Amino acid sequence: MNDIVFDRISLDEGLSQSIVYSICQDSTGFIWFATQEGLNKFDGYKFRVYKNNKDDPNSLAINYVSALFEDREGVLWIGGMNDNLSRYDRLNDNFLNLNLDNDPEIMSSTVITSIVQDSDGIFWIGTCDGGLKRYDKKKHTIEHLIKKNGNELFFDKQDISCLLSDSSGNVWIGTMTEGLYCYEKKSDRILKYSEMVRTEENLSNNNITALFEDHNRNLWIGTTNGVNFLDTSNVFLKKYFCKPEYIFNCRVSSITQDAKKNLWIGTKNWGLIRFTDDNCYNVYKHDPNHLNSLSGNSIYSLYIDRTNVLWIGTVTAGINKIDCGKKLFYNITKLSSGNSTFNMENVRTIYKDSLNQLWIGTSKNG
Numbered sequence: 001m002n003d004i005v006f007d008r009i010s011l012d013e014g015l016s017q018s019i020v021y022s023i024c025q026d027s028t029g030f031i032w033f034a035t036q037e038g039l040n041k042f043d044g045y046k047f048r049v050y051k052n053n054k055d056d057p058n059s060l061a062i063n064y065v066s067a068l069f070e071d072r073e074g075v076l077w078i079g080g081m082n083d084n085l086s087r088y089d090r091l092n093d094n095f096l097n098l099n100l101d102n103d104p105e106i107m108s109s110t111v112i113t114s115i116v117q118d119s120d121g122i123f124w125i126g127t128c129d130g131g132l133k134r135y136d137k138k139k140h141t142i143e144h145l146i147k148k149n150g151n152e153l154f155f156d157k158q159d160i161s162c163l164l165s166d167s168s169g170n171v172w173i174g175t176m177t178e179g180l181y182c183y184e185k186k187s188d189r190i191l192k193y194s195e196m197v198r199t200e201e202n203l204s205n206n207n208i209t210a211l212f213e214d215h216n217r218n219l220w221i222g223t224t225n226g227v228n229f230l231d232t233s234n235v236f237l238k239k240y241f242c243k244p245e246y247i248f249n250c251r252v253s254s255i256t257q258d259a260k261k262n263l264w265i266g267t268k269n270w271g272l273i274r275f276t277d278d279n280c281y282n283v284y285k286h287d288p289n290h291l292n293s294l295s296g297n298s299i300y301s302l303y304i305d306r307t308n309v310l311w312i313g314t315v316t317a318g319i320n321k322i323d324c325g326k327k328l329f330y331n332i333t334k335l336s337s338g339n340s341t342f343n344m345e346n347v348r349t350i351y352k353d354s355l356n357q358l359w360i361g362t363s364k365n366g
Helices: none
Strands: 007-010 020-025 031-035 038-042 047-050 066-070 075-081 084-091 094-099 111-116 123-128 134-137 141-145 158-165 173-174 182-185 189-192 206-213 220-225 226-230 237-240 251-256 263-268 272-275 281-284 299-304 309-315 319-323 336-339 338-342 345-352 360-361
Touching: 020 309, 031 075, 066 111, 066 309, 111 158, 123 158, 123 173, 134 158, 158 206, 173 206, 173 272, 263 309
Parallel strands: 020 066, 020 299, 206 251, 251 299
Antiparallel strands: 007 319, 020 031, 031 038, 031 066, 038 047, 066 075, 075 084, 075 111, 084 094, 111 123, 123 134, 134 141, 158 173, 173 182, 182 189, 206 220, 220 226, 226 237, 251 263, 263 272, 272 281, 299 309, 309 319, 336 338, 345 360
């Protein structure tokens, strides 16, 4: 499909590194990008790159940045490797850093994968190899959710791939091998997917890779085998882009929705999917013969900003963006002038004069 023009942003424009893990727009309008080589702030024209300086305790905690989140107070949080969490101080243009775990064994490999804030203001932080943690900013306490006894769930050193704080106050927890869980606010319990929903239908895969709540409060669950749609009453599950119905193995990495309610799905190796309300879809892939095609077929992150621009972070191919509100083509079949209407279906030639006026020649209508 070539109906969309992708604008590319690469190292040539100042991006510090071409692997983009996470994207976030802050309350002042800046777009932030997480990479393995620092935190990038984009003002629409140029980049400012933040990196760790071992001689400055208020510099970014670590260069390997993997997760971004702005809280309700407009504070930007930056998660990275080795359980490092930074809070951006906008006034002083520097960072307050903290480490989520003092265990050196966990610090050696743990990467923060996701940060969300629940309805009580508590931060939920998912990690790879370090399990699930809750951070209370007011009390300055960190709770590591681990199995103790009875029915409590085991998140110690488990790989948490993604988190979602939904509009009902629940927190959904996606894992890399153990499926989907949910913290149910009304019962104050963490439940397995099978305990939370009222359907016997299983997810297409237990490797959960993306979570998204759409404009209608439905849940979209990305996996290594397609996308699962769960309605708001939790009684209906539908699967999309899953084997064996689809010939390609759709490993989903990110899901978002634009203002026109189009769902955008980023995948590994299979490009970008646009999924519409009427269950139609388009797949956009890199075309080496077209400079305005997607720059790479493996996508890490998607983000819709406040102007309905879709930002696309890729694996090794930098950033792409498209204006989801822009109409690229207009079909003009008739033009009116005074009391006359001209049929424009048989246009033979178009000319722009020195006054920037367009002259249109048709086969029968002058």
